[in-house]
Amino acid sequence: MSQYDVDLFVIGAGSGGVRAARIASGYGARVAVAEEYRIGGTCVIRGCVPKKLLVYASRFPDGFEDSAGFGWSFPAEPTFSWAALIAAKDKEIARLSGLYEQNLAKAGVAIHRQRAVVAGPNAVRLADGTEITAERILVAAGGGPTVGDFPGAELAISSNEAFDLAELPEKIVIAGGGYIAIEFAGVFAGLGSQVTLVHRGEKLLRGFDEDLRDEVKAGLEKRGVIVRLNERIASIAAGEGGSKRVSLASGETLDADQAMLAIGRAPHVGGLGLEAAGVRLNEKGAVEVDAFSQTSAPSIYAVGDVTDRMNLTPVAIREGHAFADTVYGGRPTTVDLSNVPTAVFATPELGTVGLTEAEAREKGEVDIYKTRFRSMKATLSGRDEKVLMKLVVDAATTKVLGVHIVGEDAAEMIQVAGIAVKMGATKADFDATVALHPSAAEELVTLRQKWTG
Missing domain, CATH: 3.50.50.60 (FAD/NAD(P)-binding domain)
Incomplete structure (x- = not known):
C-alpha cells in the first residue's frame, strides 16, 4: 500500500490541470485536484471562450449593415442588450464548467473546491487546513492580469x-x-x-x-x-x-x-509555497521546468501559464497530457512548441503560424509571396475591408516557413495551414494543391509572383 494519500495532486483545474488529472487517472493513478475559483480555468471561465462569444456578438452590426448589399432590409433598426449577452455567456460558461467537472468525476478524480498550496515536496495544504500527501504534485495554477503601478x-x-x-x-x-x-x-x-x-x-x-x-x-x-x-x-x-x-x-x-x-499577464505563484519546497522560479517569476515539465524539486511538476513557456490553452492541454503519458503511461513525451498556429480575434481577425518575415531573414535568404484583396463578400456589401495573405518561403529549399493571414475566418484557415507548415510543406506543395473556388483561402495556393515591394 502506498505511503501517500494520493499518487498525484493537481493544483488548479484549468485546461492543463484537468487534462493531466484525467489522463493520469486513466492510467490507474489515484488523483486529486484543487480549484479555488471555478473548474475550467481562465480559458473557459474568463478567457478565450467567453471572449470569442463576445467577439461574435460584436460582429453582428457589420452583418446587419452588409446584408443590405445582398437585398435584405429590416422594418426597424436592430437593438442590442448587453445584459442579455452577458446572461447568455454566463449560461454557456456554466455549462462548460459543469462538463469539465463531470469529466473529472467520471475519471475518478477527487475534487477539492478550495485553494491548495504546496506544504512540502510531497504534501499540499488545503484552505481548511487539511494536509494531503502525494507522491507527485502538479502545479497548474495558470496566470492572471498584470496590475498597473501608477496612481489610481x-x-x-x-x-x-x-x-x-x-x-x-x-x-x-x-x-x-x-x-x-x-x-x-x-x-x-x-x-x-x-x-x-x-x-x-x-x-x-x-x-x-x-x-x-x-x-x-x-x-x-x-x-x-x-x-x-x-x-x-x-x-x-x-x-x-x-x-x-x-x-x-x-x-x-x-x-x-x-x-x-x-x-500583460503573470504566473499565479504567489503564496503557493513553491520556493520553500525547492522549486526554482525564473527572473519573471514563472516556474522553471525541463522538457518533461519537471521542476527542480523532483516530485513537483508544472504545466501551462504558470511556466510561461507558450501561454496558449491548447499548449497547456498538450503539456498536461504529455506529463501524464511520461509519468504514468510509461511513454516519455515532450511538447514541440515550434510552428504552433495562433489567432488574434480582432475584426478582421489574424491567423499566423511559423516564422515572421524578420525571423526568417535572420536565418537566411527568403522569398515572400503576398497578396491583399477584397473578398467576394465585400463586393456586394461595399465594406471597405481587405484580406491579407502572406507566405514566407526559404529561398534555398522552398520550404514554407510561415503563413500569415488577416481577414474573415483567418483563424479557421490558419489551423489547416498549420498542418502543412508542421509537415514541412514546400511552395511547390502549395502550388500543386488545386484551389477551392470561390474562397478566400484559395489565394494561399495560387500565389505565383514573388513580392518585390
Whole structure:
C-alpha cells in the first residue's frame, strides 16, 4: 500500500490541470485536484471562450449593415442588450464548467473546491487546513492580469472584470498592445462603445509579422478605435457617477466610463509555497521546468501559464497530457512548441503560424509571396475591408516557413495551414494543391509572383 494519500495532486483545474488529472487517472493513478475559483480555468471561465462569444456578438452590426448589399432590409433598426449577452455567456460558461467537472468525476478524480498550496515536496495544504500527501504534485495554477503601478491603477478593470460589467460603457480607455487589448477594443467598438487604445510601443502586437501588425491597426481604426501609440496612462482618478479621468503621460486627459488594463499577464505563484519546497522560479517569476515539465524539486511538476513557456490553452492541454503519458503511461513525451498556429480575434481577425518575415531573414535568404484583396463578400456589401495573405518561403529549399493571414475566418484557415507548415510543406506543395473556388483561402495556393515591394 502506498505511503501517500494520493499518487498525484493537481493544483488548479484549468485546461492543463484537468487534462493531466484525467489522463493520469486513466492510467490507474489515484488523483486529486484543487480549484479555488471555478473548474475550467481562465480559458473557459474568463478567457478565450467567453471572449470569442463576445467577439461574435460584436460582429453582428457589420452583418446587419452588409446584408443590405445582398437585398435584405429590416422594418426597424436592430437593438442590442448587453445584459442579455452577458446572461447568455454566463449560461454557456456554466455549462462548460459543469462538463469539465463531470469529466473529472467520471475519471475518478477527487475534487477539492478550495485553494491548495504546496506544504512540502510531497504534501499540499488545503484552505481548511487539511494536509494531503502525494507522491507527485502538479502545479497548474495558470496566470492572471498584470496590475498597473501608477496612481489610481486600482480604479481600472482587467479582462477578468470586463466579462461581467453591469452595463456596456459608452466610453472606455484600454491600455495595452497585445491580443487581449486588441480583442477587447474590437469587441467594445463593435458593440457601440467609443474606444481609445493606449499603447506604450511604436506598434501593436510585438513579435508578430510586421505586415500583420500594420493591418490589424488599420482594421481597428476603421472600426472607430482611436489608437494612441508611444503613449501610456500616467494616472486614473475617480470622476462623477463612477466615471474615470484618465491622464496620459503626454498630459492629455480622457474622460471615460471605464478604464481597462491589458498590459500583460503573470504566473499565479504567489503564496503557493513553491520556493520553500525547492522549486526554482525564473527572473519573471514563472516556474522553471525541463522538457518533461519537471521542476527542480523532483516530485513537483508544472504545466501551462504558470511556466510561461507558450501561454496558449491548447499548449497547456498538450503539456498536461504529455506529463501524464511520461509519468504514468510509461511513454516519455515532450511538447514541440515550434510552428504552433495562433489567432488574434480582432475584426478582421489574424491567423499566423511559423516564422515572421524578420525571423526568417535572420536565418537566411527568403522569398515572400503576398497578396491583399477584397473578398467576394465585400463586393456586394461595399465594406471597405481587405484580406491579407502572406507566405514566407526559404529561398534555398522552398520550404514554407510561415503563413500569415488577416481577414474573415483567418483563424479557421490558419489551423489547416498549420498542418502543412508542421509537415514541412514546400511552395511547390502549395502550388500543386488545386484551389477551392470561390474562397478566400484559395489565394494561399495560387500565389505565383514573388513580392518585390
